[in-house]
Amino acid sequence: MNTSKVLLGVLGGVAAGAIAGILFAPAKGCKTRKRIMNKGKDYADDLKEKFEDLYQEVADKYKSVVEETKEMISENK
Numbered sequence: 001m002n003t004s005k006v007l008l009g010v011l012g013g014v015a016a017g018a019i020a021g022i023l024f025a026p027a028k029g030c031k032t033r034k035r036i037m038n039k040g041k042d043y044a045d046d047l048k049e050k051f052e053d054l055y056q057e058v059a060d061k062y063k064s065v066v067e068e069t070k071e072m073i074s075e076n077k
Contacts, residue, residue, distance in 0.1 A: 007050065015043055 022035045 004054075011043070011047060012049075015039075018043075 018039050019036065020034055022039065025032070027035070
């Protein structure tokens with residue numbers, strides 16, 4: 001299974017669970033909205049961090065492949 005799909009599924013499940021928990025918790029509407037906003041910001045920050053890590057990993061692998069390709073080409077000349 002594709003890692004990005006699994007990660008997206010897990011994050012979606014966590015977000016849905018958190019929102020459901022907040023909505024069913026006994027609190028006033030303004031407090032509930034603030035909690036939802038704070039959780040949303042937290043999840044957005046986490047998602048941004050994970051995306052940046054994934055991007056850096058892909059960029060590093062790309063650079064590695066380019067370097068290996070250049071080496072192979074120079075060896076075959």
